[in-house]
Amino acid sequence: MSSRDEVLARIRKNQPPPLPLPAAPAFGGPAGSKLERFKTALARMGGKLADPPADGDLDGLIARLFPKAGVICSATPEVAGNRRLDQMRQPAELDDVDVGIVRAVFGVAETGSLWLTDAQFRVNTLGFLAQHLVALLDPARIVLDMHHAYRERSQFDARYGVFMTGPSATADIEGILIHGAQGIRTLTVVLAAA
């Protein structure tokens, strides 16, 4: 008997009598603007917010936000940057990226999270090897809470997807919060209509 069959047989023998699956939840959430709630939650999780440039020049905005950046690599056609992703052979090649740029699919008001998949990153390490990440978010694409987020069911057919909430962080030494643990050091959300 294979281990698989042995384990499954023992589970079937030992399973307690069946209990029902409760209905999917639907909670209302607090009143007020989803956008304002998103902004508050993002700030709490260590994320930054930038208004879109009046002249629409996103490359100019990024140059102003990161004046010392050498390598700027964009996964969205809305920003040019100076490193092209389609020349990448290995995910490790993004090790020297100073600023990555990506467009989020949607945001979550409750937590300040962004939903991003392999389709947005194109190379997944862009969201983790880059020192800083700038994410464009359409303010019309903010859902109420995590229940609503997981109802965007087709999104979860992506090979990889992540709710990213602020930059990478750790508090493993004496509970002191440090932004920029192993992944991105800062996350800047730019509210720009798609």
Add this chain to the structure above:
Amino acid sequence: MSMKRIDHAEASSKFIKAKDHLDFHDKRLWDLRTKRDREAEGMPEWEDLRALASAIKEHTLTHLADYLEEFERNAIANGAQVHWAKDAAEHNQIVVDIMRSRGARTLVKAKSMLTDECDMRPFLENRGIEVMETDLGERIQQLDDEPPSHIVVPAVHKLRGDVARVFSETIGTDAKNSDVHYLAESQRQHTRPYFLRADAGMTGANFAVAETGTVVVCTNEGNADLSVHLPKLYIASIGIEKVIPKIEHLGVFVRMLSRSALGSPITQLTSHFRAPRDGTEMHIVLVDNGRSERLGMPDFWYSLKCIRCGACMNTCPVYRRSGGLSYGATYSGPIGVIIDPTFNLRKYSSLPFASTLNGSCTSVCPVKINIHEQIYKWRQIIAERHQLPFVKKEAMQIAGKILANPRMYRAAVGTAGTGIDLLPRFMMYNKLNAWGKQREVPKAPDKTFRQWYLENRAKKRGKR
């Protein structure tokens, strides 16, 4: 792993002697508990979510075989390879076989309690595989050759000076510099080359979704994603109880996990690994290691609902003041107390006594495990099977006889003057008794309640 019986009280005495560490540990964990309360109280639906989370888990566990088969089917359809391990030894062998057959010699891994439970690291290292823990707390513990002391914050029992010492001795930091930012940045710089050149990456799982075959990992540091997205080989080790039916159920659990663990609304990263990227492999190892047996234990199967948030540890006065290492097990604190005896009743027979039975663990548990009731039930089993340490057993037998007989009780209490002197002093304060050891038992009142009652109320009524 040693089979020697763990003496929790004896092991904790070392921790208690280091006063700075004890005070900080107590304060830090209570701070997490306070932050958790703020989150829970800020959500009107919190109790509804607990009930839902509990019911979803109970439903899944009572249909576990079907959901595991569904998960396996979908994972294979996604292009992942699924392996089954009946115990820790088989899990470790599967991992080493996958790596060897692909010529992989280095492994970067995210934190996984399951791989600690399986004692995987030394097994791989003894077979020539370099294993790099990439979570900061877990890495500190690896470099100090200690197991994690907490399931969420592995090095919470250490102060910055301890970390400075460990890092200076192992990764070459300045021994005199214990600045926390410097230490964390040093680990970041030290770890990054390993991510870039590792042959394989590994994570555990917080949830495994049957409907889609997705592995969900909740982290803060970015190390899990780096471990998966760089190497050509990804291995996920998953306890069979981590499966949940549908994507929509993640909403319930993700909303509660980090709020219960750290008091933050969500982890910085909630990652969903469904399928390997082009040109890479994804392997999933489903591990039993005692879980299917536990499922058949009428009182104790509820512990399989656990989502490993650590809230019960943070709130437990015994855990906060004895430290996770004193439990001598992968799982410490209240959840450890009820899980560990299922692995080895004799070895962990003292753990169910490391509790005041105050019930706080039960009331903070996001999946409503009746932890303190299970602790009490373990005590009964241990007493029945004569696994009680000698002093606890003798004291309880004497107390049991006297408490069972009102006349003998009154005689004992009345003549001795205090209820506590019911037990001979040598029994209260000898070297082996955990309760008398770290504190003096409070002085009992001069009169017993019964004496006071007879003098005051009963006299006034003119009776007796």
